[in-house]
Amino acid sequence: MSPLFQGWLKLSESQRFLVVTAPVVLFLALFFLVPLGSILVVSFWRTESYQLITDWNLQNYIDVLTEPSYRTFMLRSVLTALIVSLSCVALAWPIAYFVIRHGGRYKLLLVVGLAVPFLTGIVLRVIALQGVLGPIGLLNMGLMHLGLPPFEALMYTKTATVVGLVYLYLPFVTTAIYLSLLNFNFRLLDAAKVFGAGNMRAFWEITWPLNWVGTVIGFALTFVPSLAASITPRFLGGADGTLFGMAMGSQFSATGTWSLGAAMGVVLFFVAGLTLFTISRLIDLKRSGFTGAGGRD
Amino acid sequence: MYLQIKDVSKTFGTFTALSGVDLSIEKNEFVSLLGPSGSGKSTLLRLIAGLEQPTTGQVLIDGQDVTALPPYQRGIAMVFQDFLLFPHMTVRENLLFPLRMLRMNRDDAEERIDWCCRILSLTALKDRFPNQLSGGQQQRVALGRGLVCRPKVLLLDEPLANLDRELRRDMEIEIRSYQIQLGIPFVYVTHNQEEALSMSDKIAVVNKGGIEDFAEKSAVYDRPKTRFIAQFVGRSNVFTGPVEAATEGKAIQWHGQRIALGQALNDSNASSASAYIKIEDTLIEAANANPSGKIAGTLRDVIFRGQYAEYLVTVDGGQEVVASSIDSATRVKPGDPVLLSWDTAKLDVFPDEVAA
Ligand SMILES: Nc1ncnc2c1ncn2[C@@H]1O[C@H](COP(=O)(O)OP(=O)(O)OP(=O)(O)O)[C@@H](O)[C@H]1O
Ligand SMILES: [Mg+2]
Numbered sequence: 001m002s003p004l005f006q007g008w009l010k011l012s013e014s015q016r017f018l019v020v021t022a023p024v025v026l027f028l029a030l031f032f033l034v035p036l037g038s039i040l041v042v043s044f045w046r047t048e049s050y051q052l053i054t055d056w057n058l059q060n061y062i063d064v065l066t067e068p069s070y071r072t073f074m075l076r077s078v079l080t081a082l083i084v085s086l087s088c089v090a091l092a093w094p095i096a097y098f099v100i101r102h103g104g105r106y107k108l109l110l111v112v113g114l115a116v117p118f119l120t121g122i123v124l125r126v127i128a129l130q131g132v133l134g135p136i137g138l139l140n141m142g143l144m145h146l147g148l149p150p151f152e153a154l155m156y157t158k159t160a161t162v163v164g165l166v167y168l169y170l171p172f173v174t175t176a177i178y179l180s181l182l183n184f185n186f187r188l189l190d191a192a193k194v195f196g197a198g199n200m201r202a203f204w205e206i207t208w209p210l211n212w213v214g215t216v217i218g219f220a221l222t223f224v225p226s227l228a229a230s231i232t233p234r235f236l237g238g239a240d241g242t243l244f245g246m247a248m249g250s251q252f253s254a255t256g257t258w259s260l261g262a263a264m265g266v267v268l269f270f271v272a273g274l275t276l277f278t279i280s281r282l283i284d285l286k287r288s289g290f291t292g293a294g295g296r297d
Numbered sequence: 298m299y300l301q302i303k304d305v306s307k308t309f310g311t312f313t314a315l316s317g318v319d320l321s322i323e324k325n326e327f328v329s330l331l332g333p334s335g336s337g338k339s340t341l342l343r344l345i346a347g348l349e350q351p352t353t354g355q356v357l358i359d360g361q362d363v364t365a366l367p368p369y370q371r372g373i374a375m376v377f378q379d380f381l382l383f384p385h386m387t388v389r390e391n392l393l394f395p396l397r398m399l400r401m402n403r404d405d406a407e408e409r410i411d412w413c414c415r416i417l418s419l420t421a422l423k424d425r426f427p428n429q430l431s432g433g434q435q436q437r438v439a440l441g442r443g444l445v446c447r448p449k450v451l452l453l454d455e456p457l458a459n460l461d462r463e464l465r466r467d468m469e470i471e472i473r474s475y476q477i478q479l480g481i482p483f484v485y486v487t488h489n490q491e492e493a494l495s496m497s498d499k500i501a502v503v504n505k506g507g508i509e510d511f512a513e514k515s516a517v518y519d520r521p522k523t524r525f526i527a528q529f530v531g532r533s534n535v536f537t538g539p540v541e542a543a544t545e546g547k548a549i550q551w552h553g554q555r556i557a558l559g560q561a562l563n564d565s566n567a568s569s570a571s572a573y574i575k576i577e578d579t580l581i582e583a584a585n586a587n588p589s590g591k592i593a594g595t596l597r598d599v600i601f602r603g604q605y606a607e608y609l610v611t612v613d614g615g616q617e618v619v620a621s622s623i624d625s626a627t628r629v630k631p632g633d634p635v636l637l638s639w640d641t642a643k644l645d646v647f648p649d650e651v652a653a
Pocket of ligand 2: 338339340454
């Protein structure tokens with residue numbers, strides 16, 4: 001037995017816990033809490049001609065919350081994120097369901113295949129989408145080839161942003177729902193049918209509630225990053241499609257008003273946090289069908 | 298006939314799971330489908346339930362052809378081997394489910410659930426989730442969910458397979474009593490012959506996708522119609538060998554022993570045959586009894602099985618025979634020479650198929 005292992009055996013339960021968790025805590029502190037804390041601090045400062053000035057004030061927050069354009073951006077961001085996540089869920093369900101039911105031994109391959117576009121990185125994907133949706137993109141070329149009028153208003157619109165974000169996050173949601181369905185006992189549907197439920201009824205009574213948690217996780221995985229999206233709307237959204245995340249990004253680059261940007265980040269953090277909190281309230285683990293939830297009493 | 302299965306076949310791809318199955322069940326009958334694993338019992342049950350469509354043939358319930366109807370329009374209920382309770386619903390909600398699908402009004406539904414909980418002693422568990430129940434409790438909920446909607450037919454697919462012996466015996470008695478109480482046919486799938494024999498009115502022996510025999514349980518046990526049934530139902534000694542003429546009727550030449558067949562095979566010219574005798578019909582005696590017409594051997598071991606014992610006897614040809622019938626005055630111990638005998642009329646004799 002190595003001396004290291006002997007030493008380990010001498011430790012009490014709580015000491016061992018400390019040893020195991022310490023690196024994780026350290027990592028989180030260093031790369032999550034410290035940056036977050038510094039953003040919070042900076043958000044109460046002031047920037048003047050590319051200089052941070054450390055006098056404590058609330059002006060940034062007042063600006064973020066009262067400036068009509070920021071409110072519009074925020075509202076637009078929330079709405080976009082909502083539409084994107086709902087669309088993703090609506091698209092991912094049939095895809096995941098089909099793969100599980102008919103994928104056979106290619107199930108895993110099909111799901112991994114969905115994620116292939118990821119390998120190219122976000123910028124390339126957005127540019128590829130431009131190639132499809134743009135004024136002389138694939139879609140319009142196709143339409144014209146068929147003798148149909150081209151879509152004027154596809155590229156550089158809010159719709160294009162939504163399409164881009166859906167394209168970006170669909171694999172996440174599909175994977176979340178796929179994993180959920182993978183653990184779902186489809187024979188429960190036999191029971192539902194024998195006891196009087198039709199196909200639709202069986203879905204809403206059994207399949208949906210038992211895969212609700214997976215669906216909600218997929219939703220959150222899309223909603224939170226969509227809320228902060230900046231690259232996709234910048235490339236696809238056009239002039240009147242500015243989202244909150246874009247506006248925030250420009251505080252750190254173009255205008256150099258870092259403290260305002262920091263305040264915007266904090267606000268975004270709270271909106272996202274609030275959403276996650278609301279979502280978590282919608283989950284009743286006891287009713288999720290997870291074995292082990294609740295336990296015996 | 299209340300439940301009729303007419304010439305039903307089922308193939309999965311190229312595999313024939315069932316072929317030419319006919320079964321007619323009366324309204325108040327308890328029928329067991331007994332057969333080895335993979336014989337097609339569950340498939341037959343799923344066909345009755347409508348969870349599977351027959352490749353050919355018809356299913357009739359109460360005179361109505363339901364072959365084309367989906368499960369939810371057949372008015373049947375089913376208890377599954379792995380329970381399949383809805384994990385996101387409490388016991389009460391699980392029991393309520395079939396009633397909700399029937400759009401039963403609230404008061405009637407509550408009354409039914411109370412009735413169900415009472416007869417199955419589930420009242421204290423009503424608000425638990427399935428994962429908070431023991432196997433036996435889940436079993437009772439599954440049974441309750443089958444009974445609560447008062448189906449036209451209750452199908453049970455090895456519902457007791459996951460229970461220990463004691464609980465199983467209690468449940469056997471209870472299930473039988475619910476069947477009598479409700480007066481509807483129960484179709485009970487099992488590969489446990491004791492279960493089939495203790496509960497049912499009739500037994501259908503299923504083998505390789507066909508019904509070997511469908512008869513009163515005593516007939517299936519005492520007078521097996523086919524060689525398969527003789528092997529599968531009860532425990533028997535088997536004597537296989539060439540057939541020869543004897544002083545009275547015919548006999549099987551079995552490892553130097555002569556097994557008299559009485560009247561059996563009188564009209565047959567089979568050259569070889571097998572004779573089966575149940576171990577409880579095989580009598581063991583001490584060697585000093587009258588040896589005429591009996592088989593001599595040596596007692597090798599005695600295995601106690603509770604109410605009875607099995608005597609493993611090595612007969613003089615070297616073969617092993619099991620006997621479990623013994624006169625209470627007989628005292629034998631391993632190593633003793635013994636005699637074996639039986640009532641020739643109780644032999645079940647099947648001519649061997651002629652090898653091509
Ligand atoms: N969906 C299916 N696809 C292909 N083959 C199937 C299917 N369902 C059943 N089978 C086959 O049909 C045969 C009968 O199956 P079934 O489940 O009816 O057996 P069983 O008598 O219930 O056996 P057990 O006692 O083990 O439950 C088996 O060989 C099985 O492999
Ligand atoms: Mg089975």
